[in-house]
Amino acid sequence: MSDTMHLTLTDRIEEPGNIIRLRFARADGAPLPPVTPGAHLDIHLADGALDLWRQYSLCSDCSQTGFYEIGVLRDPNSRGGSEAVHRLAQPGTVFKVEGPRNHFPLTETAAHTVLLGGGIGITPMLAMAQRLHDLGHDFTLHYCTRSADVTAFRQMIAAADWRDRVVFHFDDQPAEQRLDLARDLPPPAADTHLYVCGPQGFMDWIINTAEAAGHRTANVHREYFSATVDTTGTSFEVVAQRSGLTVTVGPEDTIAKALARAGVKIEVKCEEGVCGTCVTDVLEGSPDHRDKFLTEDERADGTMICACCSRACSKTLVLDL
Numbered sequence: 001m002s003d004t005m006h007l008t009l010t011d012r013i014e015e016p017g018n019i020i021r022l023r024f025a026r027a028d029g030a031p032l033p034p035v036t037p038g039a040h041l042d043i044h045l046a047d048g049a050l051d052l053w054r055q056y057s058l059c060s061d062c063s064q065t066g067f068y069e070i071g072v073l074r075d076p077n078s079r080g081g082s083e084a085v086h087r088l089a090q091p092g093t094v095f096k097v098e099g100p101r102n103h104f105p106l107t108e109t110a111a112h113t114v115l116l117g118g119g120i121g122i123t124p125m126l127a128m129a130q131r132l133h134d135l136g137h138d139f140t141l142h143y144c145t146r147s148a149d150v151t152a153f154r155q156m157i158a159a160a161d162w163r164d165r166v167v168f169h170f171d172d173q174p175a176e177q178r179l180d181l182a183r184d185l186p187p188p189a190a191d192t193h194l195y196v197c198g199p200q201g202f203m204d205w206i207i208n209t210a211e212a213a214g215h216r217t218a219n220v221h222r223e224y225f226s227a228t229v230d231t232t233g234t235s236f237e238v239v240a241q242r243s244g245l246t247v248t249v250g251p252e253d254t255i256a257k258a259l260a261r262a263g264v265k266i267e268v269k270c271e272e273g274v275c276g277t278c279v280t281d282v283l284e285g286s287p288d289h290r291d292k293f294l295t296e297d298e299r300a301d302g303t304m305i306c307a308c309c310s311r312a313c314s315k316t317l318v319l320d321l
């Protein structure tokens with residue numbers, strides 16, 4: 001792809017909670033492509049048989065042009081990406097990187113913004129907080145973790161001009177100190193926007209509560225960094241219209257895999273419906289959306305599908321491939 005770069009890891013900073021903060025720059029120090037808050041990098045992880053792409057939100061100040069920073073949690077329950085980053089991320093190592101891309105953009109015209117980060121989901125919120133501060137906009141950042149001693153980025157936040165906008169919530173503290181959505185969410189308003197990133201249960205809780213309280217779906221912005229997705233179901237047929245091919249997607253199969261076997265390649269990265277890499281146009285048929293990437297409007301429209309995980313409600317799907 002045209003936006004592939006080779007970036008050198010210049011700094012590795014150990015943060016509490018098994019999190020590392022990684023800084024990447026060009027080897028010659030030249031400026032990097034501009035970035036907006038909420039953007040992520042796709043990072044290629046290659047080591048022996050390992051050949052993965054993983055997405056990491058940028059946490060650095062977007063006005064910086066000399067480097068990008070991300071935070072990575074070492075998660076033993078992940079599918080290998082985070083362990084690989086912790087192993088491979090040594091200063092001086094060169095990584096193949098794509099992006100930055102932004103599927104989680106900040107609405108900079110909002111009168112009030114509430115940022116809600118759970119655990120490593122704080123990373124995009126740090127860039128958003130800096131931008132909102134620079135714009136002079138009203139915002140609050142709620143940062144939820146298990147306890148104070150596993151809370152990453154505390155030093156960075158303590159040094160930030162916007163530190164007074166941050167409310168920490170620790171699970172091991174008394175109930176009144178934890179996030180209380182009845183207390184901590186603002187009343188719904190057309191110019192109030194919420195941003196949510198964190199573990200799936202944390203996100204689902206906040207999104208469902210906010211929408212039930214009357215916040216418009218379009219004002220509740222979300223970035224899933226992983227998701228548990230059931231890709232199984234009954235068989236259906238997929239027609240790759242331009243290729244003139246028809247394949248059967250079996251109960252344990254996916255559209256992307258079935259088409260790849262027939263020689264029609266769809267680029268796939270996260271394989272769990274969160275990154276959007278595999279989004280494909282639907283010409284006919286009814287998608288059974290399993291992803292967390294498409295918006296409610298896009299799902300209802302039925303003209304796009306995440307081919308890594310979603311299936312079909314109809315017997316046949318015709319794709320623009």
Ligand code: FES
Nearest residue numbers: 269273275276308
């Ligand atoms: S590969 Fe990430 S959504 Fe399909």
